[in-house]
Amino acid sequence: MSKINLEDTIAAISTPVGEGGIGIVRVSGPKAFAAVDQIFRAKSGKKLIDAKPLRLIYGHVVDEKNHPIDEVMCVIFKAPKSYTCDDLVEISSHGGIVVTRKILDLVLKQGVRAAQPGEFTRRAFLGGRIDLAQAEAVLDVIQAKTDAGLAAAENQLRGELSRQIQKLREDLMKVYAHIEAFVDFPDEDIEVFSGDEVLKRLEDVKTQIRNLILSYQQGEVMREGVLAVIVGRPNVGKSSLLNALLDRDRALVSEIPGTTRDALEEMIELDGVLFRIVDTAGLGAHKDELDKLSMERTQHYLERGQIFVHVLDGSAAATKEDEEIAIRVRGKKVISVMNKSDLPQQINWQDGALVRVSAKMRLGLSDLERRLTQVVWDGRVHVEGLTITRLRHKTALENALAALESAKNVFLKKESLEFLSFDIKTALTALSELIGEIYSEDLLDVIFAEFCIGK
Ligand SMILES: Nc1nc2c(ncn2[C@@H]2O[C@H](COP(=O)(O)OP(=O)(O)OP(=O)(O)O)[C@@H](O)[C@H]2O)c(=O)[nH]1
Ligand SMILES: [Mg+2]
Incomplete structure (x- = not known):
């Protein structure tokens, strides 16, 4: 140590x-x-x-x-x-x-x-x-920000993930032992299971690993939340929208363009999903040094956002700035929001699906909230049961999967059995690392550095 x-x-x-x-x-x-x-x-x-x-x-x-x-x-x-x-x-x-x-x-x-x-x-x-996955779950329980996140962490703390990984290891161990027996006694007739059976067992383990990897997207959302960034030109009502979503006056609102200078990050839970929602400074031409700094902050969030809420002012004609912002977030997950729906509408905007709201009058917000959760789950798999929530676990599972993929190829090409057992051994090691049967002090240092003192 x-x-x-x-x-x-x-x-x-x-x-x-x-x-x-x-x-x-x-x-x-x-x-x-x-x-x-x-x-x-x-x-x-x-x-x-x-x-x-x-x-x-x-x-x-x-x-x-x-x-x-x-x-x-x-x-x-x-x-x-x-x-x-x-x-x-x-x-x-x-x-x-x-x-x-x-x-x-x-x-x-x-x-x-x-x-x-x-x-x-x-x-x-x-x-x-406890094993390493359970130790990590202790931190997840402490840091859980949603009911779903807490449930996933408690599940892992009880050892559900560890049991599943142990079972996968046992299944692989059987294949490994069988192949090793062939390697050791090549002339003897060991017919515990046929070649097809080896392949079937490998595929079976691979499917289970793949499902666990798929559950990561959901697990990550549970653990980290989704970074949703409100963007738009000055004065369209971005800060008003943040306040409306939070249902309190968090951000300063005024009729003066350029009110928001620093980005403001707040959390809200919608339908079990945690959003880290950010109000940014309006994007447009900057006049002074402070404007430039604000734009840099906004730029930071433009790079990191997972979802963008592009706010437009429905009571005014679209401007070149609106177009430019639309171009900057194109190809990302964007919800276009036409704000100020309480005023006579001027704008004609064709870019993507629109939600009409009035942040000031608190109108249309439930439509926007529904869109937000839809966008999060769009294209993702909803996994029932066990979910993995940590990148470290996902990486270990991906390493195991890659080794088993290689094992399958070795098997199909009828290459040396020693290669085959090497690949299976590699997969076994990756699974052992996940639950900490194999670990390095450096890894422990990294994992426990995240904890608070006293835990
Ligand atoms: N009528 C009406 N006015 C609104 C609405 N939402 C915001 N406003 C007004 O629009 C002005 C700008 O609102 P903010 O929320 O500060 O706009 P912003 O986009 O954050 O502006 P910057 O921080 O300067 O970029 C304020 O006077 C708000 O009262 C709305 O839904 N209806
Ligand atoms: Mg603002």
Whole structure:
């Protein structure tokens, strides 16, 4: 292990920084009980080392001079029956920034080290309580932004994905063992299953892998949301539209063109889909340095947007700027919105499907919302059941699929059986990497760096 020593006892504040009802300091490792015993006085006079696990123990945390710092509840978990698989103490105090920090500092003076981000979960993985896909799901649960995203994460945390991958591995192992037997005893008549059967089994595994890969698009939408960018020339009502969709006055609106300077990103959930919706500065000729900076921000979102909402002003004739913006987003997923439908209509716009709204009067918004979700799912497969949500998993599955594709070709061309078993081995390795049966410390560093400290 690179920088992290598993023998260390570690501690961190596990609750968010800020004021709250409760704050929790977690301590995990071989010295956890002894360290907390130095700073905790149970009302009963008992030491944590002698305490019963999973029972709340009332008392006070005290400083070096034995002055009480806060009234707390401690609970101990004995290895291996804890989140980390090590001895673990949770100290629940009042949820203040200073009080939790103070308790942590006192713990850290007892030869305990500050935990790194995700280190508690990393220990749970290294201790064998959860596999890597489950460890990643812990973060997905914490970061879930929609019901669907949470359901997918909980599913993965329970081990559904891991079980499916294990099953695929077992199926492949059977083919592998069979082929290996042929390689080892080429003269013997091993007819466990015929050539057709090998091919059929390979195809079967491939189909299942392919389905999982297909589910990624949906999973990604669940996890990350969809970046929907509102574009249009100045003053057409982009900020008004953002406010209307959010149903609150988030963005500044005025009759002066060029009101919005910085891009504003907000989240909304529509029909189970999370949208990260961005209001941008109106696109047009820039007059000063600040305009130029605003255009650069808009440009940034023009490059990254997954869906564009092109807002036009229905009460005015179309301009060259409208045309230019339409050209810039052509070929992408675009919804053209004719705003200001409450005013007499002037514009004649032919470019793509149109939704008529009045952001100011809150008219036509449900049509726009429906279009937004339709565009997200358009051309995507709706997958029932298991969905994969991480690029790392998709890449591992794609590697497995490519190796099995190669295996099939080797088989059909009747090339060496050794090549065949090599390909199957490669696919098996890719699947093992997905669930972390094979891993590198570097990979763990990358995965757990995303976690917060204290998880
Ligand atoms: N009548 C009417 N006026 C609207 C409507 N939507 C926006 N407006 C008005 O149009 C003007 C511009 O609105 P904004 O939402 O600031 O327009 P914008 O596209 O964000 O403008 P910039 O940030 O300057 O690019 C304001 O005076 C709004 O009140 C609408 O549906 N009907
Ligand atoms: Mg604006």
